[in-house]
Amino acid sequence: xxxxxxxxxxxxxxxxxxxxxxxxxxxxxxxxxxxxxxxxxxxxxxxxxxxxxxxxxxxxxxxxxxxxxxxxxxxxxxxxxxxxxxxxxxxxxxxxxxxxxxxxxxxxxxxxxxxxxxxxxxxxxxxxxxxxxxxxxxxxxxxxxxxxxxxxxxxxxxxxxxxxxxxxxxxxxxxxxxxxx
Numbered sequence: 001x002x003x004x005x006x007x008x009x010x011x012x013x014x015x016x017x018x019x020x021x022x023x024x025x026x027x028x029x030x031x032x033x034x035x036x037x038x039x040x041x042x043x044x045x046x047x048x049x050x051x052x053x054x055x056x057x058x059x060x061x062x063x064x065x066x067x068x069x070x071x072x073x074x075x076x077x078x079x080x081x082x083x084x085x086x087x088x089x090x091x092x093x094x095x096x097x098x099x100x101x102x103x104x105x106x107x108x109x110x111x112x113x114x115x116x117x118x119x120x121x122x123x124x125x126x127x128x129x130x131x132x133x134x135x136x137x138x139x140x141x142x143x144x145x146x147x148x149x150x151x152x153x154x155x156x157x158x159x160x161x162x163x164x165x166x167x168x169x170x171x172x173x174x175x176x177x178x179x180x181x
Contacts, residue, residue: 004137008156009129013122015163019049020115022170029180031111033173040105042173045166046114047105053121053159055102056142060128060155063142074141074149081138085150085157092147100145125159 023031023042031042040048063073080088132140137152144150150158173179 003134004153005129005132005134005156008153008160009126011160012125012156012163015160015167016119016122019163019167019170020119022167022174023111023115026111027180028110030174033176033178033180035173035176035178039173040169042170043108043111043114044105045170046111046118047107047109048099048103049163049166050114050118050121051105052103052162053118053125056155056159057121057124057128059142060140060152061131064128064132064136064140064152067136067140072141074143076149078141078149078151080148080150080154083154085154085161088147088150088154088158089161097146102145125156129156 023046026042034041034044066073080091083091132152140152141149142152142155144155144158147158
């Protein structure tokens, strides 16, 4: 029988592969294309996903260790208890949300670098999953900068949701009338 966490980890892996597939085969000109000043390029989307996930994985490790030391990071009301991440997002996000400073694309660079960097986080996430007990899936709370207190299950669901969301943005960029050939 596959555990809840194994299933969530697989869902993230599939979302990661689908996102990376959507960014594959692009020239650097295509990867840097922005139809306007407010729209992120493919590189911006990949870099953002890296920083967001890197921070989320690190944050989950920190919260897990703090909870085990009897010093939980969050002790307030669990307002999203039992909700799937889609409902949490629906309750807490605006249509066009402002990215937290820590997850903004800031370095730039070649698409290949950011694709490899994002891909490298799957083993990190797997190691975190190995360290978490079934009880900690719902008892360890890592607040999200926009959505607030979410548990480990919701964090893993968020990673899947977030990659799917940005895959849609990449696909819209690629379908843009001005996208370089």
